[in-house]
Amino acid sequence: MADPVYTPPSGPPQGSPPRLFEHIGLEPLQAFSRDMYQRLSRSEISALFPSDPGELEAASRRQADFLTGAFGGPQLYRQKYGHPRMRARHLPFPIDEHARQTWLSCFQGALGDGSRLNLDAAQTEELLRWIERFSEWMMNRK
Numbered sequence: 001m002a003d004p005v006y007t008p009p010s011g012p013p014q015g016s017p018p019r020l021f022e023h024i025g026l027e028p029l030q031a032f033s034r035d036m037y038q039r040l041s042r043s044e045i046s047a048l049f050p051s052d053p054g055e056l057e058a059a060s061r062r063q064a065d066f067l068t069g070a071f072g073g074p075q076l077y078r079q080k081y082g083h084p085r086m087r088a089r090h091l092p093f094p095i096d097e098h099a100r101q102t103w104l105s106c107f108q109g110a111l112g113d114g115s116r117l118n119l120d121a122a123q124t125e126e127l128l129r130w131i132e133r134f135s136e137w138m139m140n141r142k
């Protein structure tokens, strides 16, 4: 039988993501996502992600579209794919704490000190706090 779905007791993230889109801009966000997905494709959870380079690029674009809207920019993800339903969209993939930590380390590796997104230390910290909390809600395996 398949493993039962785990629901984090902390529940969905409360509060809105930082409104950093105007400050960051679309191209740096896309370049960041591309870098992050390259890291994911070489990580311990690479099997979860497309092995075809074109599909990997498309997946990184979906993430950039999502982050654009989340950070207060145009709702690109919603326009293309409808309501984000992020937790539901992740349910087909087994995500436990190890997968989450690996995913977060790819995110942090691509982010570096935040300067590639034009972020100062406080903004970088705020972004990391948000993504750490959001990623908790994507977990669906103990």
Ligand code: HEM
Binding pocket: 045, 048, 049, 050, 059, 062, 063, 066, 067, 081, 086, 089, 090, 093, 095, 099, 100, 103, 104, 131, 134, 135, 136, 138, 139
């Ligand atoms: C907790 C660790 C996470 C893991 C292991 C994970 C893994 C995955 C996987 C395997 C996919 C499908 C890849 C594909 O598109 O082909 C995916 C899609 C996606 N993930 Fe995550 N994810 C995590 C957290 C997050 C977080 C925190 C966000 C928010 C920024 C996010 C945003 C997205 C988006 C926007 C998609 C595309 C959904 C779609 O339209 O199909 N993920 N993720």
